[in-house]
Amino acid sequence: MIPRYSRPEMVALWEPATKFRIWFEIEAHACDAMAELGVIPRANADAVWKAKDVEFDVARIDEIEAVTKHDVIAFLTHLAEIVGAEEARFVHQGMTSSDVLDTTFNIQLMRAADLLLADLDQLLAALKRRAMEHRMTVRIGRSHGIHAEPVTMGLTFARFYAEMDRNRARLQAARAEIATGAISGAVGTFANIDPRVEAHVCAQLGLSPEPISTQVIPRDRHAMFFATLGVIASSIENIAIEIRHMQRTEVLEAEEFFSKGQKGSSAMPHKRNPVLTENLTGLARMVRSAVVPALENVALWHERDISHSSVERMIGPDATITLDFALARLTGVIDKLVIYPDTMIANMNKFRGLVHSQRVLLALTQAGVSREDAYALVQRNAMKVWEQGKDFKEELLADPDVTAALSPSEIEEKFDLGYHTKHVDTIFARVFGDA
Numbered sequence: 001m002i003p004r005y006s007r008p009e010m011v012a013l014w015e016p017a018t019k020f021r022i023w024f025e026i027e028a029h030a031c032d033a034m035a036e037l038g039v040i041p042r043a044n045a046d047a048v049w050k051a052k053d054v055e056f057d058v059a060r061i062d063e064i065e066a067v068t069k070h071d072v073i074a075f076l077t078h079l080a081e082i083v084g085a086e087e088a089r090f091v092h093q094g095m096t097s098s099d100v101l102d103t104t105f106n107i108q109l110m111r112a113a114d115l116l117l118a119d120l121d122q123l124l125a126a127l128k129r130r131a132m133e134h135r136m137t138v139r140i141g142r143s144h145g146i147h148a149e150p151v152t153m154g155l156t157f158a159r160f161y162a163e164m165d166r167n168r169a170r171l172q173a174a175r176a177e178i179a180t181g182a183i184s185g186a187v188g189t190f191a192n193i194d195p196r197v198e199a200h201v202c203a204q205l206g207l208s209p210e211p212i213s214t215q216v217i218p219r220d221r222h223a224m225f226f227a228t229l230g231v232i233a234s235s236i237e238n239i240a241i242e243i244r245h246m247q248r249t250e251v252l253e254a255e256e257f258f259s260k261g262q263k264g265s266s267a268m269p270h271k272r273n274p275v276l277t278e279n280l281t282g283l284a285r286m287v288r289s290a291v292v293p294a295l296e297n298v299a300l301w302h303e304r305d306i307s308h309s310s311v312e313r314m315i316g317p318d319a320t321i322t323l324d325f326a327l328a329r330l331t332g333v334i335d336k337l338v339i340y341p342d343t344m345i346a347n348m349n350k351f352r353g354l355v356h357s358q359r360v361l362l363a364l365t366q367a368g369v370s371r372e373d374a375y376a377l378v379q380r381n382a383m384k385v386w387e388q389g390k391d392f393k394e395e396l397l398a399d400p401d402v403t404a405a406l407s408p409s410e411i412e413e414k415f416d417l418g419y420h421t422k423h424v425d426t427i428f429a430r431v432f433g434d435a
Contacts, residue, residue, distance in 0.1 A: 005283060010115050010324040013108055014317035020056040022104045023075055026201055027091050028052070030183060033200035034193075040090035047087035054082055072097040094193030096186045098304065102217040103181035105312060107205060109225055112320040113175035116232075119327035120168045124161060126334040128432060131157035135424060138417055139253060139344035140355060149355050150348060150420040153254075153339060158431045160239050167232045174228040177221050181205060182213035187303040215304035219297045222312070226294035229319050233287035236326050240277035240284070243333065247274040253344045257336035276333050283326040290315035353392035354385045359414040360396060360406075367405040377401055 012018060028048045035045035056078065065074035072092075080088040092100075135154035140147050183198035184190050190198075195209075202209045210217050246254040256276050258264075264271030293315055297308035348355060357378050364374035381399055384390040396402050396411050403411075 005325045006321050007324055007328060010112065010321050011317075013111050013115070014321070016058045016061075017056060019104060019108070020058070020061065020075060022107055023072070023100050024051060024056070024079065025205065026100050026103055026181075026183070027076075027079070027095075029201045029204045030093075030095065030193075030197050031091060033197040034090065034093055036200075037194055037196060039194070040093060044087055044090045047083050048079075048091060050087075051079060051082045056082075070097075072100055094185050094191075094197075095183060096215055098216045099183045099185065101309075102213075103183065103201070103205070103207070105316065106178050106180060106207065106217065106221075108316065109178045109222075109320075110175055110206070112316075112324075113171055113178070113225075115324055116229075116320065116327065117168065117171055117175070119324055119331070120164060120171065120232075123327055123331045123334065124164055124168065126331050127157050127161040127164065130334055130337065131155075131161055131428070131432075134339060134341075135428065136421055137339065137341045137344065138348070138421065139341075140348040147348070147351060147355055149358065150417055152421060152424055153341075153344065155424060155427060156242065157334075158428060160235075160242075162431050163235050163238065164232075167228075167235055170228045170231060174225045178225045179207050180210040180217060180221065181207035182210040182217050184210070184213045184215070187215050188213040214302075216300065216308075219294075219300065219308055222308075223294045223298050226290050226315060226319060229323050230288040230291040233284040233323060233326065236330055237281050237284035239330060239334075240280040243277045243337065244274045244281075247272075247277075251343075251347065252340060253347060254337055254339045256333055257338055276329060280326055280330055280333075283322050283329075287319050287323050287326070290319040351385050351392070352390070353415055354382055356392070356415050357382050359419065360402075360411070363410060363414055364402070364405050369405050 028045075028051075031040060031045035031048050034040045035042045056075075060081075061071075061074050061078045064077050065071050068074050068077070076088075076092055079091060131154045133154070134157065135152060137153040138150050139153050139156070141149050141151035181198065181202040182188070183193060183201050184195070185193045198209050201207075243254060243256065245251060247256065255272060256274050258272045263269075264273045264275075293311045297311055300308060361371075361374050361378045364377060365371050369377070377399065378396075381390075381392060381395040381402070384395050385392045393411065393415055396406075397408055
């Protein structure tokens with residue numbers, strides 16, 4: 001992943017040094033278990049731990065791999081150089097490379113999920129704060145991009161909060177799904193290694209033993225994990241699209257914070273562009289691009305092939321690093337988002353009361369007018385607003401067919417904005433509880 005869209009903690013998780021450290025822990029814990037079972041001498045198991053505080057030489061491992069053409073063998077050779085060939089002769093006893101590779105990959109995905117869950121917590125806190133701040137800040141709701149009926153900016157933030165809260169639950173489930181390890185040997189039969197070794201290693205590393213592995217851990221688990229990342233990315237884009245719309249010149253109900261000295265365009269000095277949320281839309285596409293390859297990795301030949309390997313070497317780091325960055329960026333956008341309540345009211349009034357058409361329609365039906373006739377009465381007055389710029393309430397008051405059913409005071413009452421916000425607290429209680 002390129003540094004521009006990376007954060008250090010998530011990047012470090014995918015560094016070769018981190019990977020080799022996990023490989024070592026798997027091998028060392030496996031030796032401990034085998035020593036307890038009397039399969040290998042205790043002295044040899046203890047000797048492996050001499051490398052506990054050693055920084056593995058990534059360049060040396062690469063040098064060995066250039067000859068062996070096998071990454072795990074290259075690492076084991078380097079480990080033997082550190083602890084001694086005789087002492088290391090029982091390392092990897094009865095194991096196969098996938099035992100190390102798959103268990104490590106799942107540990108990395110678990111740790112990545114922990115970082116992403118922390119990111120989501122920060123985003124949720126920002127969304128909740130802004131929702132409470134703008135609980136009753138009235139703005140127009142839109143359907144098909146067209147003015148519909150009044151909502152509040154707080155409801156918009158609350159909607160995004162609820163969506164991200166669901167995503168957090170999904171990611172928790174995906175983390176649990178991926179938290180398995182396998183130390184089952186060639187084709188997963190435990191023929192050359194006791195299942196108790198697997199149980200010990202998994203317990204030491206916070207994993208559950210994979211119920212049945214076929215030399216590899218089943219990739220349906222990974223498919224779910226990356227699909228979950230894709231859903232979270234789509235939710236990020238959902239929020240980004242709303243902000244991008246609100247920042248359009250013709251709308252300008254909110255905009256990304258524009259810092260002192262910031263430039264919007266190399267050619268047009270007046271520009272203040274929604275560059276962060278546009279960037280988030282692009283990053284979301286990149287995270288989602290990992291989903292289909294992860295789904296295609298589920299189908300492997302027989303007990304094992306490595307068609308999934310090259311894919312996972314890419315999508316593991318790229319998807320998690322990108323999503324980590326995107327969630328942090330979105331949190332910053334929400335935290336600093338500039339809201340313009342006066343513009344929201346001005347936009348809502350642009351069509352001079354038209355947004356109250358449903359209330360008039362319902363009032364006419366309550367007054368005894370058929371729904372078809374009531375709809376026609378309201379629509380013919382509404383079209384005057386669209387086509388001639390008339391005032392909706394004034395047109396209704398001047399329409400004898402309308403006033404035959406509704407008094408002027410009854411018509412006037414239908415233009416009360418408070419009517420549309422009367423259940424905001426109920427919705428907030430559903431989303432946030434009693435907070």
